[in-house]
Each structure stands twice: as C-alpha cells, then as structure tokens.
Amino acid sequence: MSTATAIAHPNIALVKYWGKRDSELNLPATGSLSMTLDIFPTTTTVTVDGTATTDVLVFGDEERSDGPAVRVSRFLDIVRELAGSDRHARVETVNTVPSAAGLASSASGFAALAVAASAAYGLDLDARELSRLARRGSGSASRSIISGFAVWHAGESDETSYAEAIDAPDLAMVVAMVEKREKPISSREAMRRTILTSPFYPAWVSSTAESLEAAAEASRTGDVERLGRITEVNASRMHALIQSCDPPIRYLTPVSVEIFDRVAALRATGVGAWATADAGPNVVVLTRPDDVPAVTAALEGLAELAVARPGPAAALVSRTNG
Numbered sequence: 241m242s243t244a245t246a247i248a249h250p251n252i253a254l255v256k257y258w259g260k261r262d263s264e265l266n267l268p269a270t271g272s273l274s275m276t277l278d279i280f281p282t283t284t285t286v287t288v289d290g291t292a293t294t295d296v297l298v299f300g301d302e303e304r305s306d307g308p309a310v311r312v313s314r315f316l317d318i319v320r321e322l323a324g325s326d327r328h329a330r331v332e333t334v335n336t337v338p339s340a341a342g343l344a345s346s347a348s349g350f351a352a353l354a355v356a357a358s359a360a361y362g363l364d365l366d367a368r369e370l371s372r373l374a375r376r377g378s379g380s381a382s383r384s385i386i387s388g389f390a391v392w393h394a395g396e397s398d399e400t401s402y403a404e405a406i407d408a409p410d411l412a413m414v415v416a417m418v419e420k421r422e423k424p425i426s427s428r429e430a431m432r433r434t435i436l437t438s439p440f441y442p443a444w445v446s447s448t449a450e451s452l453e454a455a456a457e458a459s460r461t462g463d464v465e466r467l468g469r470i471t472e473v474n475a476s477r478m479h480a481l482i483q484s485c486d487p488p489i490r491y492l493t494p495v496s497v498e499i500f501d502r503v504a505a506l507r508a509t510g511v512g513a514w515a516t517a518d519a520g521p522n523v524v525v526l527t528r529p530d531d532v533p534a535v536t537a538a539l540e541g542l543a544e545l546a547v548a549r550p551g552p553a554a555a556l557v558s559r560t561n562g
Contacts, residue, residue, distance in 0.1 A: 278551030280337035350377030
C-alpha cells in the first residue's frame with residue numbers, strides 16, 4: 241500500500257480556453273493564459289491498495305459513485321497505464337473553492353490528483369509531464385500545475401499540449417462570488433453545444449489565438465493596461481459566444497453584469513481594473529495590488545469578496561510507501 245497527498249490551487253484564465261480539438265486527449269482549440277491563485281486550495285490523498293477491487297472517491301465527507309467518481313477512475317486508468325499497474329486506489333479530496341460554480345474547482349482538483357496519483361503509483365514526472373497528465377482530467381488543470389502566470393500551449397499532440405510559466409507584472413485579483421451553487425449546465429456540455437451550434441465559433445478560435453499572442457507579449461513586457469484590456473474583451477467574447485449556441489446558455493446573472501459595469505466605472509476614475517468571468521456567474525477583477533482597496537470598496541455588498549495574489553505550483557505534501 242502506498243499513499244501520497246498533494247495540494248493545488250485554482251487558476252483564472254485571462255485569455256480563455258473554450259472548446260476542444262480532441263475530446264479524448266483534452267487538446268484545446270486554442271492556447272490560453274492564466275494566473276494561479278494563492279487561495280482556495282484543493283488537497284487530495286491517493287492510497288493505492290493491491291487488495292481493492294474498485295476505485296473509491298471520497299469528496300469531502302461523502303463517498304461518491306456518480307459522474308465525478310467515474311471521471312476520477314478514468315483518470316486513474318491513465319496513471320495506471322503509465323505506471324504499468326492494475327491496482328485500484330482510494331481518493332480523498334477536500335475542496336475549499338465552490339465546486340462547479342465557474343471558479344476552476346476542476347483545475348485545482350485534477351492538478352492535485354495528478355500530483356498525488358503519480359506519486360502514489362511510483363511515477364517521477366517533471367512539471368511538463370504533470371501538466372500533460374492533469375490536462376487529461378480537466379483541460380484547465382494543466383495550468384494549475386504551474387505557479388503564478390502560465391501559458392497553456394494548444395499543441396498538436398499529447399506531447400506538445402502543456403502549460404509553462406510566463407513572466408508577468410505584479411498583479412492581484414478580487415474574486416466576487418455571486419453564486420456558490422453548482423451551475424446547471426457543465427462547462428464540458430456547454431463547450432460541446434457551442435462548437436456544434438454557434439455560427440461564431442470559428443471566429444472565436446481565430447481571434448483568441450491573436451488575443452493570446454498579444455496578451456503573452458503584454459505579460460512579458462509588463463504592460464498592465466494592455467493585458468487588462470485583452471482580459472476583459474476576451475471574457476466578453478466568450479460569454480457572447482456561449483449565448484449564441486442553440487439553445488442559448490447564459491452564465492452571467494444581473495449581478496455579474498453589474499460588477500462588470502462597476503469595474504468599467506472604476507476605470508473611468510483612473511483605477512486600473514478589468515473584469516473577467518469563467519463559465520459561471522462569478523466575476524474576477526484583475527488589478528494592481530495598490531488598487532485592491534478601491535476595487536473591493538466598489539463591489540462591497542454585491543457579492544462575497546476574496547483577494548488573491550499569484551499562487552504556488554501544485555505540490556506533493558507527503559508520500560508513504562508501504
């Protein structure tokens with residue numbers, strides 16, 4: 241019996257990943273750029289047991305046998321194939337970020353699982369290999385392997401689609417949690433529907449590739465204004481794209497839109513702040529650390545707020561070989 245525990249944090253994309261070129265390998269249609277947060281960690285323990293006849297997932301205090309358990313078991317199949325093992329495992333995971341609410345819980349979850357499972361099964365993977373492995377569970381998890389700011393390369397194959405660190409200016413994020421409940425339509429289903437039915441999807445792919453190149457340059461050169469503008473435009477385009485599918489999907493609520501409006505009003509007063517939102521109602525504001533108090537004051541009362549700075553890479557906490 242061997243056990244490993246790992247911790248990982250969610251990331252928020254400044255240039256979004258929306259849509260897959262290959263669903264089995266989770267290869268994205270475009271690359272993306274993100275910031276790993278220093279809040280909302282996921283801690284996961286994987287125990288490999290040669291006597292077990294099936295995988296077990298314990299999420300919080302609840303043993304699961306539904307969709308998440310199936311996804312975890314399929315992910316462990318990939319790890320077992322890499323390790324040349326047929327042993328099952330018990331996975332215990334604790335999230336501190338609301339699950340399936342558009343705050344990247346699957347990113348931190350599968351990043352932590354990738355690190356813990358690979359260690360428990362005796363694999364010795366570097367950051368690129370871990371990023372590729374985490375991607376197989378959840379595309380955005382590839383970025384949570386990396387500390388701070390990361391670019392996820394779309395790549396052309398399993399070997400070439402991974403995330404790596406990128407230089408960035410000193411930034412912070414104010415997370416506005418509008419709703420913590422699970423969203424009614426998963427990102428995976430919404431992506432599938434968007435690709436199949438939106439007439440604007442090809443334009444999204446081409447424009448996002450251009451946005452990523454511009455955002456990466458702005459990040460490397462420390463151009464906060466340009467990076468912020470690209471971030472907000474890219475988020476607005478993604479949500480417009482999602483609403484254009486058939487039947488339409490709308491993740492943003494009136495409160496979400498009000499936050500975007502207040503952020504725009506802040507900019508009019510000279511505060512550097514730009515809003516973004518993943519596939520959910522919760523809004524994240526990219527800003528300079530010195531402007532965090534102004535942002536939080538402007539959003540007070542609209543949603544529960546949390547402040548994040550660039551966070552650490554996914555990491556192994558402990559490992560025991562029995």
